[in-house]
Amino acid sequence: xxxxxxxxxxxxxxxxxxxxxxxxxxxxxxxxxxxxxxxxxxxxxxxxxxxxxxxxxxxxxxxxxxxxxxxxxxxxxxxxxxxxxxxxxxxxxxxxxxxxxxxxxxxxxxxxxxxxxxxxxxxxxxxxxxxxxxxxxxxxxxxxxxxxxxxxxxxxxxxxxxxxxxxxxxxxxxxxxxxxxxxxxxxxxxxxxxxxxxxxxxxxxxxxxxxxxxxxxxxxxxxxxxxxxxxxxxxxxxxxxxxxxxxxxxxxxxxxxxxxxxxxxxxxxxxxxxxxxxxxxxxxxxxxxxxxxxxxxxxxxxxxxxxxxxxxxxxxxxxxxxxxxxx
Numbered sequence: 001x002x003x004x005x006x007x008x009x010x011x012x013x014x015x016x017x018x019x020x021x022x023x024x025x026x027x028x029x030x031x032x033x034x035x036x037x038x039x040x041x042x043x044x045x046x047x048x049x050x051x052x053x054x055x056x057x058x059x060x061x062x063x064x065x066x067x068x069x070x071x072x073x074x075x076x077x078x079x080x081x082x083x084x085x086x087x088x089x090x091x092x093x094x095x096x097x098x099x100x101x102x103x104x105x106x107x108x109x110x111x112x113x114x115x116x117x118x119x120x121x122x123x124x125x126x127x128x129x130x131x132x133x134x135x136x137x138x139x140x141x142x143x144x145x146x147x148x149x150x151x152x153x154x155x156x157x158x159x160x161x162x163x164x165x166x167x168x169x170x171x172x173x174x175x176x177x178x179x180x181x182x183x184x185x186x187x188x189x190x191x192x193x194x195x196x197x198x199x200x201x202x203x204x205x206x207x208x209x210x211x212x213x214x215x216x217x218x219x220x221x222x223x224x225x226x227x228x229x230x231x232x233x234x235x236x237x238x239x240x241x242x243x244x245x246x247x248x249x250x251x252x253x254x255x256x257x258x259x260x261x262x263x264x265x266x267x268x269x270x271x272x273x274x275x276x277x278x279x280x281x282x283x284x285x286x287x288x289x290x291x292x293x294x295x296x297x298x299x300x301x302x303x304x305x306x307x308x309x310x311x312x313x314x315x316x317x318x319x320x321x322x323x324x325x326x327x
Contacts, residue, residue: 006133006177007132007133007135007174007175007176008132008133008174008175008176008177008180008183008184008185009128009129009132009133009140009172009173009174009184009185010172010173010174010175010180010183010184010185011170011171011172011173011183011184011185011325011327012072012074012139012171012172012173013068013069013070013071013072013073013074013170013171014068014071014168014169014170014171014291014294014295014298015064015065015066015067015068015069015070015071015168015169015170015295016064016067016166016167016168016169016288016291016292016295016296017060017063017064017067017166017167017168018049018165018166018282018292019049019050019051019052019055019060019165019166020049020052021049021050021051021052022047022048022049022050023047023048023049023050024036024046024047025039025040025045025046025047025161028160028161031154032154032155032157032160032161033157034157034160034161039161042257042259043161043162043257043258043259043279043283044257044258044259044277044279044280045161045162045258045279045280045283045284046280046281047280047281047283048163048164048165048282048283049164049165049166049282049283050149050164050165051147051149051150051165055147055165056090056099056147057084057086057088057089057090057096057145057146057147057167058090058096058099058100058102058103058145059103060145060146060147060165060166060167060288061084061086061096061097061100061143061145061167061169062100062103062104063167064143064145064166064167064168064169064288064291065082065100065104065141065143065169066104067169067295068141068169068170068171069141069171071171072171072173074139074171074173076104076105076106077106077108078138078139079104079106079108079109079139079140079141079171080108080109080110080137080138080139080140081109081110081111081128081131081132081137081139081140081141082097082100082101082104082106082109082110082111082112082140082141082143083097083111083112083113083114083124083127083128083140083141083142083143084096084097084100084111084112084113084114084124084143084144084145085113085114085115085116085120085121085123085124085142085143085144085145085287086113086115086120086144086145086146086286086287087115087117087120087146087148087151087202087286087287087315087316088146088147088148088150088151088212088286089113092206095111095112095113096113096145097111097112097113097143098111098112100143100145109141110137114127116190116287116313116315116317116319117200117286117287117315117316117317117319118254118256118284118286118287118289118313118314118315118316119190119254119287119313119314119315119317119319119320119321120144120286120287120313120315121142121144121168121287121288121289121290121291121313122188122190122290122311122312122313122321122322122323123190123319123321124142124143124144124287125142125170125172125185125188125323126188126190126323128140128142128172129172129185129188132172132174133174135174137174138173138174139171139172139173139174140171140172141169141170141171141172142169142170142171142172142291143167143168143169143291144167144168144169144285144286144287144288144289144290144291144292145166145167145168145287145288146165146166146167146285146286146287146288147165148163148164148165148215148284148285148286149163149164149165150212151163151202151212151213151214151215152214152215153214153215156214156215156216158217158219159215159216159217161283162256162257162283162284163215163283163284163285163286164282164283164284164285165285165288166282166285166288166289166292167288167291167292168288168289168290168291168292168293168294168295169291170291170294172185182306182326183305183306183326183327184325184326185323185324185325186241186243186324186325186326187237187240187241187323187324188237188321188322188323188324189233189236189237189240189321189322189323190319190320190321191229191233191319191320191321192317192318192319193317193318194317196221196225196317196318197316197317197318198218199217199218199221199222199225199318200215200216200217200218200222200315200316200317200318201215201216201217201316202214202215202216202316203216222314223257223259223260225314225318226256226260226264226314226320227260227263227264227267229314229318229320230253230260230264230312230313230314230320230322231264231267231268233312233320233321233322234264234268234310234312234322235268236322237310237322237323237324238310238324241324243308243324245268245269245270247308248270248274248308248309248310249274249303249307249308249309250274250275250276250297250302250303250307250308250309250310251265251268251270251274251275251276251309251310251312252276252290252293252294252297252303252309252310252311253275253290253293253310253311253312253313254284254289254290254312254313254314254315255277255278255279255282255283255284255285255289255290255292255293256279256284256289256314257279257284258277258279258280261275261277261279262275264312276293276294276296276297276302276303277293278292278293278296286315287315289313290311290313294309294311303327304327305327306326306327307326307327308324308325308326308327309323309324309325309326309327310322310323310324311323311324311325
């Protein structure tokens with residue numbers, strides 16, 4: 001009995017989209033009790049993008065997808081799988097992926113959402129990789145998109161400065177190991193601990209309150225768990241694939257807080273020059289932050305084909321994990 005070829009998921013294109021409206025820390029200081037210096041010292045954030053009133057998450061996702069398709073030199077009709085990671089969907093249903101598919105004028109793909117908040121892009125990447133490895137999809141759009149500005153309580157000083165809107169996308173193409181060479185998704189490691197759900201959540205939902213709610217967070221608890229759990233996840237995935245930290249070309253984590261990023265990198269002995277940081281310009285865009293940071297680094301000419309990337313993210317759940325990708 002012959003076994004089918006196990007396909008490799010290779011990143012064929014990367015794209016991103018940021019809404020045009022930019023709010024600086026000084027802009028926020030005019031409406032909430034804060035200052036530029038206070039925000040930068042605690043988070044590293046200088047500005048964030050907010051969607052326009054008529055811009056929905058699906059609109060952001062479609063624009064990021066179009067950018068990624070152009071970068072991949074792919075037609076939308078080649079896509080047979082669309083996965084959107086979001087915690088700020090347009091509607092309770094249908095999925096934001098289906099609405100994005102409609103905007104892209106694709107009628108071929110299976111489209112659905114995954115909910116992993118700030119680790120959502122890694123979850124979507126893992127699901128798409130599994131589809132491709134099993135031969136159930138050939139070319140996938142994996143999108144992280146958020147309009148987190150709609151979930152912010154502007155009276156909550158602990159969270160109102162942290163978040164922004166945006167979308168990032170990658171096109172994954174299934175290739176034989178011979179064609180892919182050493183490129184592709186090596187693996188994704190994810191874990192959930194629901195007992196910690198009360199340190200980062202929204203205080204609403206269709207079943208509980210009938211409205212989306214606002215973001216609530218215990219900052220110090222999230223910081224503590226983020227640093228320890230992300231460090232542990234990285235150590236595990238590196239060991240699993242027999243890779244050392246010195247083999248990593250780029251560390252492109254979820255962009256929540258510069259202190260978390262630097263603390264994890266320090267524990268892993270990753271030098272500063274290997275870290276991609278975009279939180280200063282984008283703030284925390286939840287599921288969009290990893291693909292947006294990857295897109296930014298590629299645009300800047302930093303990440304090049306063949307580079308080995310370590311991705312990490314943690315979000316409400318708690319759900320956290322890592323991915324190793326050879327770009």
